[in-house]
Every structure is written in C-alpha cells, then in structure tokens.
Amino acid sequence: MPSEDFSRRTILRGVGAGVAGTALAGQASAADVRNDEYVVGVDPDRGLDRAREAADEVRREFDFGSIGRAVSGRFSENAVENLQNNPNVRYVERNGLMRALEQETPYGIEQVDADLAVDDGETGDGVSVAIIDTGIDAQHETLEANLGEGYATEDAACTTDCGGGPFGGGNDIDDCLEEWDDDNDHGTHCAGTAGAADDGTGVLGVAPDATLHAVKVLQCDGGGTLDDIAAGIQWSADQGHDVQNMSLGSDTDSDVVRDAVQYADERGVVMVAAAGNDGPCTDCVGYPAAYDEVIAVSATDEDDDLADFSSTGPEVDIAAPGVDVLSTIPRDDYDEFSGTSMSSPHVAGAAATLIAAGTDPADVRGELMAAADDVGLDDNEQGAGRLNVADALDIEDDGDDDDEDDDDGDDDEEPSSPDIDTFGVSTQTTGRWNRADVDWAVSDDDGALESVTSELLAADGTVLDSESSSVGGSSADGEHELRSDDDPEEVRLTVVDEEGNETSDTRSY
Structure with a gap:
C-alpha cells in the first residue's frame, strides 16, 4: 500500500509527469539511424568469415545455433551489395532502432486481480523476469531486494550525461551505480509493475517475489539498436531467465531480432511485449510483439475501454491496464505513465506467478488467455480479453457468495444442459505453428448461457492453447x-x- 509520503510525492510530480510521458511517445522506424551500420545474417555453418572480412568495423557477432549466425558492424555500400548476392547470406538489414513504448505519464494490480493472487501466496517466488529496457534503478526502496544479475550493452550503458537524441533526454540521475542502472525511468517503471516487493513501501507488483534482471539495451534517450536488443534477448535466454518483458518495439520487422526471439523460444523463455502505441489504428501491432513466439499485449483503461493510443491487430493475445499506471521510477520515487509499455509488465508478472505455481512455461500463454475477462472489445483489440491473474490460478474471490437455495417452489425442477449446435474446425500448419479455427454456435433452453471455451489438446490431454468467450x-x-x-x-x-x-x-485435429 502507498505510504502518505509516497502519495505526496506523486502529487508533487504531477506537472513533470506530462513531460516524461511525451518524451517517448509513439514508435520509431527501425531503419532511421546509422546508415552505414548493418546486421548480416548467415547460415549456421558458412558465410561468417566472408561477413567479417567485408566489414569495415565489427560491432558484435551472434551464434543462434541451428537458426544461423550474424555479424553487425559498419559496411560499405559495395560490401552490402556483394553480401546480398552471396548464397550463404540469409539477410542484410540496417542496424536501426527500437525504442521504449510509452505515451503519457496502477489501479491495474487490483483490476487484474493480482492482489488476490498475492493474498493467496502466489507471488512469483523463484522465477526470474528479465526487463529488457532502459535498465532498473539499482537502489530503489521497493525493487532493490528483488534485483538479480543485470546486463548492459556497451552503447546502452548508464550515463549521467545524456546527450538527448531523437526521442528526448534521460532522467539526469547523479550517479550510475551499475552499468545497467536506469538513466531514463522507463525500465524502472516496467520493473515495478512486474515485481515491486510487497514490503509496505511504495507500490505492489504483480509478482512481488520474482527476481528482476535489468537487461539494458535502450540508451538514456529511450532508443536502442537492433543488434543491442538481439544481444539482450540472447544474453537473458543464456542465463536461463523464465520470462522476458519487452516494452519496446518498432513498426519495422527485423531479422536479427527475430533470430534472437526464436533462439529464446527454443530455450523455453516466455516472452511478453507491448503491442505498440500507434492507435487509433487497425492491424498495426509492432515488433517484436507481432512475432508468433511472443505474447502481444494491448492497453485498456480503468473502465476496461481500449486506450486510444493502443495498437491493435490479429496478433494481440491479451489486454492489460496501460493508462495512468502508477509505478516506480529512480530514485525511490513514483509516477504515472501511459502506454502499452505499462500493459506488458502486468502480463509478464502474471506469467512469472503461473510458472512459480507450477504451470509449464509452454502452457502459460494458453492459461492466461483462457482466464482472461471478456470486456466487450473486438478480438483484435483485447485478444482473449483483459488479464485476470487470480482466475488463471483458479483463485476465487472470498467476497463471492456461495450458491444459495431458491425458495420459489422450483427447487425440484432440473435445469437443462446447454447444447452445442455447431462445431466446425479448420486446421492449417504455418512453419512451426499448428493452427485451428473453431466455428461454434450454442443454445440453452433455460436462456442462461455463460461461457464458451475452445481448447487445443495434446495426445495426453494437455491444453496447448485455449480461448473463451462470455455469452x-x-x-x-x-x-x-x-x-x-x-x-x-x-x-x-x-x-x-x-x-x-x-x-x-x-x-x-
């Protein structure tokens, strides 16, 4: 619960919050900077030496196992042309930027029933959550106890002298306590929503006993190169982190980020990302949220209405609060931000809670989607619905009344079971994904339908994916x-x- 001092600070920062919010509004094109920097993807067993030799300067190398390898660095136009014609080269892309997704300056914990889960002892204990972002405040009063090992790329390492840039400046902290310390505010805010401690100070996170790892791939101005972001995803996967939160993105696809996402997916990482802040729009979910391996999260407000800035599209899996979300910022401070960046860590924290409770990481997406509340938005806007952490854990609200007998004389009348009138299934396989489209119609003679659920089942009965509708x-x-x-x-x-x-x-099937 917030302390009185905490509430006062929040009010005093009200004017400054608007400035912080607008500094990182919208999304950046991934091909917007460093025209001579490229990422060259090659086959797993050949082409790497040629890519190295062609570079005027090598920034870093990647080994994504069976997916392939990659080299980032500076390449001349002639070198790029030659590499594009090399049969061992899978792609050549500009080393553009992704950026923090935020719009303005968290009631959300109660709205998604995460507080009920915490009260029931479901706190994410023993699960690691990587915040792939601008860093995390290394000494925040309600985060420090939950912090694990962090990482920062060379370009994104913390600085007290932010040079500004296309997305605005940093937060002007006086001292960088770690290379992964947060010089922007954005990453710390996301970390607080995912896992601020239940210690009576500041705010409560969705998974207050999860271990938070700062993976600093975004610079103080909120932007980060594609190879830095790929490096952060790969580093986190190699550490064995259970969940990655990526409140960042671009409207442009990236081969090297896709490689890194597939690499992490092969290692069982649950990846959650912000859908983007391009709304109002349709079919505009950004990357990496748009990748099949990633849980894409749109934003709703306190009334469960779609946030006007939220990107939407068929890739949206679930919605979560993202308007005026209260959370942590450096140093020992708190503020309200808005954006799908704020929605994503609600879901990342929920994923950590489910894994700690024994859910197989491969089943997390399906369990979260099956328990989501249909708040009346289109599927492209809410996906399966708005996040409900308690329902995903089968935790009942103690405030619910038990069933009571009616005294209307109809107790002896047997209610009829509902009927399935139509049940059609069409299937297709795309790459590594197996899909099923279910067309259904149901009815009930008593006129009291409640829900319809479709489930994709493995041979042993395991639920691989599910979707529910309130009716x-x-x-x-x-x-x-x-x-x-x-x-x-x-x-x-x-x-x-x-x-x-x-x-x-x-x-x-």
Missing part, C-alpha cells in the same frame, strides 16, 4: 483461433450455463 441469453455463436508449436491431437469445445451445467464435444 448470455438462449443462443450465441462465434469463432475462436487457436495455435501451438506442439503437436495437437484434438480440439475440445465446452459450453457452460449459469447453473454450472456444461456440455463438451471434441473433434480430431
């Missing part, structure tokens, strides 16, 4: 989209009425 009345129809990188065996459709009666049916 009502006597009939309803709709569509669900399921996907998994495992081998599904069948699709199950379940309809439930208000009395708890349910009907299920399955189809072979």
Whole structure:
C-alpha cells in the first residue's frame, strides 16, 4: 500500500509527469539511424568469415545455433551489395532502432486481480523476469531486494550525461551505480509493475517475489539498436531467465531480432511485449510483439475501454491496464505513465506467478488467455480479453457468495444442459505453428448461457492453447483461433450455463 509520503510525492510530480510521458511517445522506424551500420545474417555453418572480412568495423557477432549466425558492424555500400548476392547470406538489414513504448505519464494490480493472487501466496517466488529496457534503478526502496544479475550493452550503458537524441533526454540521475542502472525511468517503471516487493513501501507488483534482471539495451534517450536488443534477448535466454518483458518495439520487422526471439523460444523463455502505441489504428501491432513466439499485449483503461493510443491487430493475445499506471521510477520515487509499455509488465508478472505455481512455461500463454475477462472489445483489440491473474490460478474471490437455495417452489425442477449446435474446425500448419479455427454456435433452453471455451489438446490431454468467450441469453455463436508449436491431437469445445451445467464435444485435429 502507498505510504502518505509516497502519495505526496506523486502529487508533487504531477506537472513533470506530462513531460516524461511525451518524451517517448509513439514508435520509431527501425531503419532511421546509422546508415552505414548493418546486421548480416548467415547460415549456421558458412558465410561468417566472408561477413567479417567485408566489414569495415565489427560491432558484435551472434551464434543462434541451428537458426544461423550474424555479424553487425559498419559496411560499405559495395560490401552490402556483394553480401546480398552471396548464397550463404540469409539477410542484410540496417542496424536501426527500437525504442521504449510509452505515451503519457496502477489501479491495474487490483483490476487484474493480482492482489488476490498475492493474498493467496502466489507471488512469483523463484522465477526470474528479465526487463529488457532502459535498465532498473539499482537502489530503489521497493525493487532493490528483488534485483538479480543485470546486463548492459556497451552503447546502452548508464550515463549521467545524456546527450538527448531523437526521442528526448534521460532522467539526469547523479550517479550510475551499475552499468545497467536506469538513466531514463522507463525500465524502472516496467520493473515495478512486474515485481515491486510487497514490503509496505511504495507500490505492489504483480509478482512481488520474482527476481528482476535489468537487461539494458535502450540508451538514456529511450532508443536502442537492433543488434543491442538481439544481444539482450540472447544474453537473458543464456542465463536461463523464465520470462522476458519487452516494452519496446518498432513498426519495422527485423531479422536479427527475430533470430534472437526464436533462439529464446527454443530455450523455453516466455516472452511478453507491448503491442505498440500507434492507435487509433487497425492491424498495426509492432515488433517484436507481432512475432508468433511472443505474447502481444494491448492497453485498456480503468473502465476496461481500449486506450486510444493502443495498437491493435490479429496478433494481440491479451489486454492489460496501460493508462495512468502508477509505478516506480529512480530514485525511490513514483509516477504515472501511459502506454502499452505499462500493459506488458502486468502480463509478464502474471506469467512469472503461473510458472512459480507450477504451470509449464509452454502452457502459460494458453492459461492466461483462457482466464482472461471478456470486456466487450473486438478480438483484435483485447485478444482473449483483459488479464485476470487470480482466475488463471483458479483463485476465487472470498467476497463471492456461495450458491444459495431458491425458495420459489422450483427447487425440484432440473435445469437443462446447454447444447452445442455447431462445431466446425479448420486446421492449417504455418512453419512451426499448428493452427485451428473453431466455428461454434450454442443454445440453452433455460436462456442462461455463460461461457464458451475452445481448447487445443495434446495426445495426453494437455491444453496447448485455449480461448473463451462470455455469452448470455438462449443462443450465441462465434469463432475462436487457436495455435501451438506442439503437436495437437484434438480440439475440445465446452459450453457452460449459469447453473454450472456444461456440455463438451471434441473433434480430431
């Protein structure tokens, strides 16, 4: 709970908060800087020496295992042309920028029922969460106890002399306590939402006992090169971190970042990213959120309405609070920011809580989506719905009343079970992803439908992915989209009425 001193500081910073918010608004094109810097992706077993030799200067090298290798650095136009014609070269892309996603300057913890999970002892203990961002304040009063080993790329290392840049300046901290210390505010704010400690100070995070790792790939101005971001993703995966939060992005795809995402996915990392702040718009989710391996998060407000800045599109998996979110900033301070950057760490913290409770990381996305609350937005806006941490953990609100007997004389009347009237499944395989589109229609003679859930099942009955819709009345129809990188065996459709009666049916995948 916030202290009185904390509340006073928040009010006093109200004017400055607007400035902090606008400094990082929107998204940057990934090909907007350093025209002579490129990233060259080559085959796993050949082409690396040629790429090295062609570089005027090598920044770094990547080994993504069976995915391939890459070299970033400075290349002449002639070298780029020759490399593009080399059969062992998978791609040549400019080493552009991604940036922190934030718009303005967290009630959200209660809205997603994370407080109920914490009260029930589900706190993310033993799970590691990487905040791939501008760093984390190394001495913040409600974060320091949860901090683990950090990392910073050479370009993004903390500075007390921010040179400004295309996205504004830093936060003018007086001292960098670590290379990964936060010289911007953005990363610390995300860290607080994901895992601020339950210590009676400041704010409460979704997973207050998770270990937070600062992976500083964004500079003090909020921008970071593609190779730095890829390096941070790979470093975190190599450390064995369970969850990565990426409140950053670009509207431009990047091959080297995609390589890094696939590398982390192969190592079982749950990756969560901000959908972007390009709204109002349609089909405009940025990268890396748009990648299949990443959980893409859109932003809602205190009333569960879509934030007007939130990017939307079919890649959105889930929504979370992202307007006027209160969280930590350096040093021992707090502020309200808005953006899908603020939504993403709610989901990253929830992922940590589920893993700590025993959920297989491969099942986290499906469990979060199955428990999400349908708040009445389009699928492209909310995905499966707005995050509900307690429901994902099967924690019931003690405030709910138990079922009571009615005294209307109808106790002896057996309520009818709901019916599945239509259950159609179409399947397709795209790369490593198996997909199922479910077309359904249901009805209930009592006029008391409650929910419809589609599930993609493995041969042993494990739920690989699921999607639920809240329904009502006597009939309803709709569509669900399921996907998994495992081998599904069948699709199950379940309809439930208000009395708890349910009907299920399955189809072979």
